[in-house]
Amino acid sequence: MSEVKNIGIGYSVGDFSQPRKKIGIGLFGRGFMGKAHSNAYKTISYMFETNYVPELIAISASTVENAKAAADRYGFKNHYGGWKDLIADPDVSVFDNVCVDSLHMQPCIDAAEAGKHIICEKPMALGREASKKMLDAVNKANVKNALCFNYRFQGAVRLAYELINKGAVGDILHFYGRYHQEYALPLDLPVENVWYQNMTGNSQGLGTHLIDQARFLVGEVASITGDMRSIPKQRPSARKNGAMVDVPYDDSIRALIDFNNGATGTIENMSVASGRYNHLYWEIYGTKGTITWSLEDPTYLNVQLREAPVPEIAGFTRISCTLPNHPFMKIWWPAGHNCGWEHGHINLIAHFLDCVANDKEVGPLCATFEDGYRAAVILETLAESSKCGKKIEVVY
Ligand SMILES: NC(=O)c1ccc[n+]([C@@H]2O[C@H](COP(=O)([O-])OP(=O)(O)OC[C@H]3O[C@@H](n4cnc5c(N)ncnc54)[C@H](O)[C@@H]3O)[C@@H](O)[C@H]2O)c1
Known part of the structure; x- marks a missing residue:
């Protein structure tokens, strides 16, 4: 994680003049949750007074065309057609799995083996056995992990x-x-x-x-x-x-x-x-x-x-x-x-990035x-x- 200067604006944003650690995000999926998580990363970067800042490195979807459209819309630098290239990207340090339930297990295991920290949408996987394989993989790799129970x-x-x-x-x-x-x-x-x-x-x-x-x-x-x-x-x-x-x-x-x-x-x-x-x-x-x-x-x-x-x-x-x-x-x-539904995701993801940046318990x-x-x-x-x-x- 390199360091970057940030300037803050607006109501109660605090002191953003200190250098912040960049955390490279790789997002797998671009649907409903792709939108919710992209919104979270962008909002965190200017609303939260933190010593880290998420950097939108790459997004991946079922086709390269879909991924390109999502990268343009949400502001990711790169796009890929599947999860393997996303995980292989050296600038990605957090793999965020917002893909369909059937594609939670293998991509998360691959990401853990590549040493990436992981956020995964719920449900964990297709049943107990698949969930256990994911759990074993993150424990073995000793990477930070969060399951997105946003409520x-x-x-x-x-x-x-x-x-x-x-x-x-x-x-x-x-x-x-x-x-x-x-x-x-x-x-x-x-x-x-x-x-x-x-x-x-x-x-x-x-x-x-x-x-x-x-x-x-x-x-x-x-x-x-x-x-x-x-x-x-x-x-x-x-x-x-x-x-x-x-x-x-x-x-x-x-x-x-x-x-x-x-x-x-x-x-x-x-x-x-x-x-x-x-x-x-x-x-x-x-x-x-x-x-x-x-x-x-x-x-x-x-x-x-x-x-x-x-x-x-x-x-x-x-x-x-x-x-x-x-x-x-x-x-x-x-x-x-008031805050609303989306703030659950934003607060959760900010907590997780804090744990990654500052080596805290999730x-x-x-x-x-x-x-x-x-x-x-x-x-x-x-x-x-x-x-x-x-x-x-x-x-x-
Ligand atoms: N925490 C919450 O509040 C919440 C709410 C809704 C959904 N979810 C969970 O989030 C996950 C995604 O749900 P969603 O509502 O965003 O679904 P969605 O259908 O809107 O999006 C799914 C994404 O997966 C991609 N995808 C599907 N098959 C693929 C493949 N073979 N290769 C690559 N990409 C593929 C699609 O292109 C799409 O980008 C699910 O696990 C769901 O349970 C969580």
Whole structure:
């Protein structure tokens, strides 16, 4: 990493006059997440007061033409047609995998073997075995690694984490969480057009986020009893002129969880929930109070404390997590000026680059490949439980 001078502008950007270490970024994928991560790198370079600066070295997509278009749009210096050239580029020190789920494992293993630090989008890979191979590869290569469970980096979620760890709501008794969207409606939508049927199923797409929120906020999962299913068993296939075919992946999970610390949990995850566009919601009940949060209203944390300073106001307080002493807000805007969905990615990637530049631990605040692997194991155990109809202990 060489050094570069930077000048800062705008509101509360701090002192940018010091030299900053360049961290070369290689981005694999140019779709939805390619855009979200490119936005993060560009924003970090002028909003965050850091001793590093991300440098957009190269982007890679399924074709050279697509990669070129993405490089022009997002501002990467180079472009490639696959992941191998990207990894071979000596100026790339962080490999960021925002490609489809089926292309998480091998490119990340190759990147680890080449000594690159790695960010990978969720889910970790196609199941427990593939996830373990990725985990072994980063551990063997001793490279920094982050799994992109971006909701850990929403300010209100981080505040909930801090409140729980301070003991504000006492011992956790129960976690209730759901993550619903409506992308698989109508039920006769061709199977190829259902967003997560193109990847690995709704539980991998959304359920994995919910499992990570439960683990992050409550603790490790000990056992699980679950039901996993496709809601319509068959859908028309556009590739087969509308002929009905079996739906290969799940639309829905429902599960009961036991945590190691004695808390219980209930989670639900559906892709056919009409009107739910991106509905991640949870409630955490403790001995001294309750916390709730919704991604559809992400700035606010709802907190109830049984020992309120004035007994008449013992109900829920809706906290606007925008004050300077709230997580991440010093970086962003003055009190009352909200952040949104994309700030989760930006905060996460800034944290990871800080760990790379300053040799810090990525966890426990940011999910690592260990967390991605554990989420995969929990989902696979849930699927096993769904088949046999019994509670199963999770063995990591
Ligand atoms: N953390 C989140 O909030 C979040 C949200 C959406 C998606 N994701 C995850 O991000 C990843 C990407 O999802 P997306 O929504 O950006 O998908 P997308 O379909 O918008 O983009 C996928 C990218 O992969 C590329 N690609 C596909 N096949 C390829 C191949 N054979 N070789 C090279 N490139 C190929 C495509 O060209 C495209 O650039 C997935 O793993 C998904 O689960 C995470």
